[in-house]
Amino acid sequence: MLAGLSPRTVDRPRFPGPANRNSVSVLTPGRLCYDPYAMVKKLILATPRGFCAGVVRAVDVVRIALEACPPPVYVRKQIIHNAYVVDELCREGAVFVDSLDQVPSGGTVIFSAHGVSPQVWSEARSRSLNVIDATCPLVTKVHVEAIRYSKRGYTIVLIGHEGHEEVVGTMGEAPEATVLVSNIEDVQALEVKDSGKIAYLTQTTLSLEDTREIIAALRQRFPMVQGPPSEDICYATQNRQLAVRELAAVTDLILVVGASNSSNSNRLVEEAINSGVPSHLISDVGKIRQEWLQGVEAVGLTSGASAPEVLVDQVVAYFERRGSRVEDLVTREENVHFALPPELRQPPNQLHVLS
Numbered sequence: 284m285l286a287g288l289s290p291r292t293v294d295r296p297r298f299p300g301p302a303n304r305n306s307v308s309v310l311t312p313g314r315l316c317y318d319p320y321a322m323v324k325k326l327i328l329a330t331p332r333g334f335c336a337g338v339v340r341a342v343d344v345v346r347i348a349l350e351a352c353p354p355p356v357y358v359r360k361q362i363i364h365n366a367y368v369v370d371e372l373c374r375e376g377a378v379f380v381d382s383l384d385q386v387p388s389g390g391t392v393i394f395s396a397h398g399v400s401p402q403v404w405s406e407a408r409s410r411s412l413n414v415i416d417a418t419c420p421l422v423t424k425v426h427v428e429a430i431r432y433s434k435r436g437y438t439i440v441l442i443g444h445e446g447h448e449e450v451v452g453t454m455g456e457a458p459e460a461t462v463l464v465s466n467i468e469d470v471q472a473l474e475v476k477d478s479g480k481i482a483y484l485t486q487t488t489l490s491l492e493d494t495r496e497i498i499a500a501l502r503q504r505f506p507m508v509q510g511p512p513s514e515d516i517c518y519a520t521q522n523r524q525l526a527v528r529e530l531a532a533v534t535d536l537i538l539v540v541g542a543s544n545s546s547n548s549n550r551l552v553e554e555a556i557n558s559g560v561p562s563h564l565i566s567d568v569g570k571i572r573q574e575w576l577q578g579v580e581a582v583g584l585t586s587g588a589s590a591p592e593v594l595v596d597q598v599v600a601y602f603e604r605r606g607s608r609v610e611d612l613v614t615r616e617e618n619v620h621f622a623l624p625p626e627l628r629q630p631p632n633q634l635h636v637l638s
C-alpha cells in the first residue's frame with residue numbers, strides 16, 4: 284500500500300516571475316520596515332500532502348448524494364475540517380447543520396468523516412432519517428476496537444483532544460468505560476478500577492511523538508495495558524508528519540495550508556517546530572506575512588489532510604511570482620482508496636473531486 288522512498292527533490296518548471304531581487308531591509312527613523320520583495324530562493328513542496336483517502340471519500344459522498352438523492356441533502360457538521368471545501372459544497376447545494384434536529388423527519392443526512400456516537404445514530408433512526416455515513420473507515424476501526432474492549436470489561440484510555448468531533452464519537456461507543464487523556468499529566472492522574480484490564484486507543488490525527496510518549500507513560504504506570512493490534516494514528520497523519528521532518532532538514536521556514544480546527548494540520552505545524560524550524564498554519568495564501576520571509580532562503584510547504592490542492596497551488600503561484608524556484612520533496616508514495624458507503628455503491632457515472 285505504501286512504499287518508503289529515499290527523499291528526493293525534483294525541480295519544477297517556474298512561472299515567469301520578476302527579476303530576482305536581493306533582500307533589503309528599509310530603515311526609517313526609529314523603525315525597521317520589512318522588505319516587501321524579500322527574495323526566497325526556493326520553495327520546497329512536501330509529498331505526500333493534502334487530501335487523504337478518507338477526505339476524498341467524504342467529499343465524493345456529498346457530491347454523489349447531491350446528484351442521486353432528492354434535495355435538500357443535509358450534512359451534519361463540517362464534512363471535513365476545511366471552510367473552503369464546505370463553502371464549495373454549500374454552493375453546490377449541500378445544507379450544513381450542527382445537529383439532527385435541524386433536519387426534517389424523513390430527510391437525507393450525511394454524517395461527517397469524523398464519525399458520530401451511537402446516540403446520534405439512535406436519534407437519526409427515531410426521526411426516520413435517511414443516513415449516508417461518510418465516516419472514514421479508519422475512524423470506524425477505532426470505534427470497533429472501543430466496542431470490543433468495552434464488551435470484555437476493559438477500561439479504555441482514549442488518547443486525544445477533548446471536544447474534537449472524532450473523540451466525541453469514539454467516546455460515545457462506551458462512555459461509562461472510557462477516560463480521555465491528552466498528555467502525560469493526565470496519565471499520572473488516572474484512576475482505574477482494575478489496572479489488569481486497561482486498554483488504550485488513540486485519535487487518528489495525533490502527533491506521533493507525543494502519542495509515543497503518552498503510551499510509554501501509560502505502560503510505565505500500567506504494565507498490563509493493552510493497545511490496538513495496529514496503529515490507530517492513520518497512514519495519512521503519519522506520512523504527512525514524517526514528510527515534514529524531512530522538509531525541516533532542508534528549509535528555514537515551513538508553511539502548512541490547513542484550517543485552524545484541523546487537528547492533523549495543527550500537528551504538522553508542531554512537527555515542524557519540534558524539528559527546529561519556525562512554522563505557521565495558513566488557511567490560504569492571503570495569510571502569509573512578509574515578516575516571516577525576511578532572511579529566509581528556503582520555504583517548505585505542506586498541507587493538512589483536509590486542505591484542497593487548489594489552496595496549495597495559490598501559495599506556489601505566490602512564490603513563483605516572487606522569483607522562487609519550486610522543488611518537490613518526495614518522501615513516500617500513497618495509493619490508498621476507500622470504497623464508497625453501501626448506500627452509494629450505485630453511483631452516477633462521474634465523480635468530481637476538488638483538487
Ligand code: SF4
Binds near residue numbers: 337396420422547588
Ligand atoms: S486523516 Fe486519516 S483518519 Fe482522518 S479522514 Fe484522513 S485517512 Fe481518515
